[in-house]
Amino acid sequence: MLVVVVVGGIDTHTHLQMPFMGTVSIDDFYHGTKAAIAGGTTMIMDFVIEQKGESLLEAYEKWRTWADEKVCCDYSLHMGVTWWSQKVADEMQTLVQEKGVNSFKMFMAYKDSFMLNDGELYQVFKHCAALKSLAQVHAENGDVIAQKSMEMVNQGIMGPEGHLLSHPEEVEAEATNRAVCLANQATCPLYVVHVMSKSSADVVSKARREGKVVFGEPIAAGLGVDGHHYYNKCWRHAAGHVLSPPLRPDPTTPGYLMDLLAKYVSYVESVSLFIHSDNCTFNADQKALGKDDFRMIPNGVNGIEDRMSVIWEKGVTSGKMDPCRFVAVTSTTAAKIFNIYPQKGRIAVGSDADIVLWDPNQTRLHVVQGVGRFIPTPANSEYVYGKIRARVQANQPKAVERDPYTGPVVKVNQKM
Ligand SMILES: C[C@@H](CNC(N)=O)C(=O)O
Ligand SMILES: [Zn+2]
Ligand SMILES: [Zn+2]
Numbered sequence: 001m002l003v004v005v006v007v008g009g010i011d012t013h014t015h016l017q018m019p020f021m022g023t024v025s026i027d028d029f030y031h032g033t034k035a036a037i038a039g040g041t042t043m044i045m046d047f048v049i050e051q052k053g054e055s056l057l058e059a060y061e062k063w064r065t066w067a068d069e070k071v072c073c074d075y076s077l078h079m080g081v082t083w084w085s086q087k088v089a090d091e092m093q094t095l096v097q098e099k100g101v102n103s104f105k106m107f108m109a110y111k112d113s114f115m116l117n118d119g120e121l122y123q124v125f126k127h128c129a130a131l132k133s134l135a136q137v138h139a140e141n142g143d144v145i146a147q148k149s150m151e152m153v154n155q156g157i158m159g160p161e162g163h164l165l166s167h168p169e170e171v172e173a174e175a176t177n178r179a180v181c182l183a184n185q186a187t188c189p190l191y192v193v194h195v196m197s198k199s200s201a202d203v204v205s206k207a208r209r210e211g212k213v214v215f216g217e218p219i220a221a222g223l224g225v226d227g228h229h230y231y232n233k234c235w236r237h238a239a240g241h242v243l244s245p246p247l248r249p250d251p252t253t254p255g256y257l258m259d260l261l262a263k264y265v266s267y268v269e270s271v272s273l274f275i276h277s278d279n280c281t282f283n284a285d286q287k288a289l290g291k292d293d294f295r296m297i298p299n300g301v302n303g304i305e306d307r308m309s310v311i312w313e314k315g316v317t318s319g320k321m322d323p324c325r326f327v328a329v330t331s332t333t334a335a336k337i338f339n340i341y342p343q344k345g346r347i348a349v350g351s352d353a354d355i356v357l358w359d360p361n362q363t364r365l366h367v368v369q370g371v372g373r374f375i376p377t378p379a380n381s382e383y384v385y386g387k388i389r390a391r392v393q394a395n396q397p398k399a400v401e402r403d404p405y406t407g408p409v410v411k412v413n414q415k416m
């Protein structure tokens, strides 16, 4: 097997040492970035996720202190938006203009903790567009999930299979479609994270064919395994696969999502332009917080170390994509979308020397804690906003010039 030299991978979606569901994800910024480098990823993008009502800026500074002293590779940060107010809007602007953030993640799920309603979502999308930043969504219908979870509990279904049954595929696809509609109405570029199903991927495909600026990204786990594991008799095994949206039991899902990642007929045709891990790992003892009730199982799986290997094996070794496409989906496209190309995502004079000797059969390397840098991601990525500007221009709403109406008007019936 020849060794190929590739540009270091960029994992656009990680949750290292994140406080979540009563515990903290087990990979901290040292171990998580060490694993990333071991797997060929030389930059990660993590999420600051504040609690409802908490200052976004304070949460951002907290995450920076957690990360800066520990990271073994470069990193940047997305900002979660779990509540909406003028203060949130003002802090989003500060984050874009002064703190090197150019993307925000909104949740349509996690009712009562992170979820925004449609009206709030639309306003946040409008604000993202005004800030020339990218809107990311966790697309699942949180209201329906809450109801269906209660239905499972009322039927005595308390195991990890209850998580799958209360997060059906079409509840993911419905929210994906709703997010596409709201973002398009707000003329805001949309990035649907952790696309876990064929039907959601189809929603993204259709939107892209219609010319909408929408990106949909699968995760490594969703390309590697399907959702039959929730029915495993071993509770730890089944619970270890709990994340949202869940892995889908349709065994053709991983291959379908990989085909969409591999296919680059044209910019429009390819649904997935890159692949992230959504690494949000909890060990078995942490997952056991939900041993009696699946709703308490901390959501998340690993992927930060194996993301690129999964794509190499399922994509390149399988003949679905060539090494050039592999580089595009594991690094280059992400750099363009988050406006850090060609500093990142390219091997060239003047670019960062994030170089990986890729030998799928080799063991893995050593790292140095704290050498990673925070990489600001500037707003107004041409790759993202070039098309938006044209669409705004083309669809500018205009009032019709007409003479004032002077005809008869009926009297308003005060009694009704
Ligand atoms: C908070 C985080 C948890 N991981 C997961 N996808 O279940 C996410 O929803 O991305
Ligand atoms: Zn999510
Ligand atoms: Zn087991």
Ligand SMILES: [Zn+2]
Residues within 6 Å of the ligand: 013, 014, 015, 278, 280
């Ligand atoms: Zn995530």
